[in-house]
């Protein structure tokens with residue numbers, strides 16, 4: 001519910017459990033008044049105090065009055081160069097060369113439904129569920145208008161934000177910074193949690209108290225990155241899974257981003273999130289509009305668990321567009337870890353041969369099927385089937401796979417090119433490179449200039465022809481290096497600051513075309529595993545390969561960190577062979593299955609090499625997963641322990657919406673002598689219902705939640721256990 005109080009000049013956004021308020025203050029400055037647990041109403045700006053503070057200047061309209069400063073009051077969208085010295089949200093370069101922005105409130109409009117963003121991913125939904133608030137701000141001197149957009153999804157406690165900047169004057173201006181979200185707090189006793197890592201170890205949470213000054217995470221790699229995720233949490237110092245105020249903020253963007261928090265001199269704080277200003281500038285001709293990517297916030301007054309569950313629901317229902325929505329997705333088998341690029345059609349068929357009988361439903365052919373792709377030094381950019389490997393073309397192989405009773409999926413990496421390719425030999429200028437430099441190589445490949453329509457059209461044409469040549473129902477879209485030497489031959493010198501963002505817009509346009517031309521194809525995103533795991537890609541690719549690290553123990557941590565924002569149904573996760581390719585660790589197959597069920601679920605191994613016992617395990621696991629898939633992928637998710645604490649086990653749980661079913665999964669740590677007696681307290685049950693556990697007994701929800709379930713002593717390292725609870 002969005003309310004405007006004309007007397008108080010406040011806009012109040014209510015969700016089921018939270019309230020957000022902004023207020024038009026003196027001189028038409030838009031202040032941020034409140035974000036927190038739901039309140040019944042009123043003007044919540046009353047604690048804001050006017051005072052003369054040294055070195056905090058006063059707006060020129062204030063004349064000789066010294067008690068109001070942009071530097072001391074919480075701002076709804078911070079400006080720069082006119083008195084607020086904290087993190088700016090927007091920076092304009094005007095024809096005079098000045099670099100300031102000064103925004104004043106003009107008007108606001110509330111309407112039903114959800115705004116959309118041309119060419120950018122955004123939450124979507126109908127007039128029943130969504131409301132939009134549009135606030136118009138103006139910089140009179142610059143003749144620039146800024147529209148702040150807010151989408152309110154009451155049920156999920158979700159507030160989305162986006163920003164449009166319009167040049168309403170007659171001269172060209174340049175936008176040098178344009179954040180999507182600015183959130184001020186009149187306190188700084190908060191913790192900041194970020195999700196960090198590296199290739200093969202993504203999204204590990206890191207929590208620290210805000211300290212004076214700016215703390216930030218970002219990406220300048222052209223993709224959202226393995227290193228830092230565009231999702232952060234600000235929370236009470238003592239917030240935990242079940243209590244404390246926490247606010248999660250995600251950016252729906254797959255390129256360079258910045259998420260910065262600042263604790264200021266008066267112990268207030270600010271979070272700013274959006275496009276990274278590094279190497280960013282956007283030329284706005286008169287009348288032109290720039291749209292900043294969408295950000296989305298969930299505030300939970302009672303801990304991380306509820307915040308995550310609200311994000312999960314919103315992402316599943318109102319962000320992802322899934323051709324399989326409402327249907328169980330096929331359990332897949334991918335041969336990458338078994339063969340890498342060294343395969344023939346016969347080898348692939350051999351791996352697929354036993355799969356249907358074991359319950360697998362989709363065969364994915366990974367990297368190595370096209371051009372002169374004998375290893376990772378050649379072939380990218382030449383998207384035609386290598387008939388030496390696949391005689392008779394794609395169709396012949398797909399027919400063989402389909403004859404086994406399986407669907408077929410294919411790997412692509414459209415944004416990349418090898419210098420050893422027909423494409424590069426014909427169009428060396430299609431790769432990003434700065435004249436006179438590099439290019440730097442990553443995995444011995446270069447990045448195509450996806451900011452260019454002609455480049456995208458060419459690649460799209462090739463890939464469309466391949467996809468049209470056979471019955472393909474799944475694509476794995478990879479992206480295996482970071483961007484360097486970012487310069488486009490197609491843009492003039494003064495517009496090179498647009499290339500990073502135009503690249504991402506190009507990726508989105510390409511994805512949208514794939515979705516339009518092949519609406520039935522399920523696309524799994526991937527960037528060397530989880531290098532582009534963000535809300536932007538999820539709008540186009542309902543699932544993303546979570547990490548190139550398939551070691552079950554490391555995956556417990558990676559998937560735990562990922563789950564703070566992203567639902568289990570989006571996390572690509574497979575059972576692979578041991579010793580694991582990354583860690584060399586040996587874990588039981590049972591455990592690998594339980595961990596992969598914490599995601600999309602599939603296998604990545606040579607099934608033809610499995611023992612009869614292993615095959616039996618695969619059969620059992622796929623049957624179990626299919627039976628409980630709705631509960632796992634659609635249920636409410638609870639983290640029951642933190643794998644980074646090196647406790648005796650890692651446990652998590654899925655509970656159905658009606659609380660009549662729950663699945664608890666648990667993996668122990670390394671075995672130690674004299675193991676303690678452990679009791680696991682289960683969460684989210686109905687206290688009044690009675691449950692059977694793995695088909696036996698009768699336990700009240702109340703008892704299982706308060707007293708818990710006595711865990712058996714599991715001998716051996718990394719043993720797994722699952723408890724299926726069903727109400728009587």
Ligand code: GLA
Pocket residue numbers: 336366367411478480526527528529545547548
């Ligand atoms: C990336 C992916 C892997 C695999 C290889 C193929 O690393 O994450 O799963 O597809 O590329 O080259």
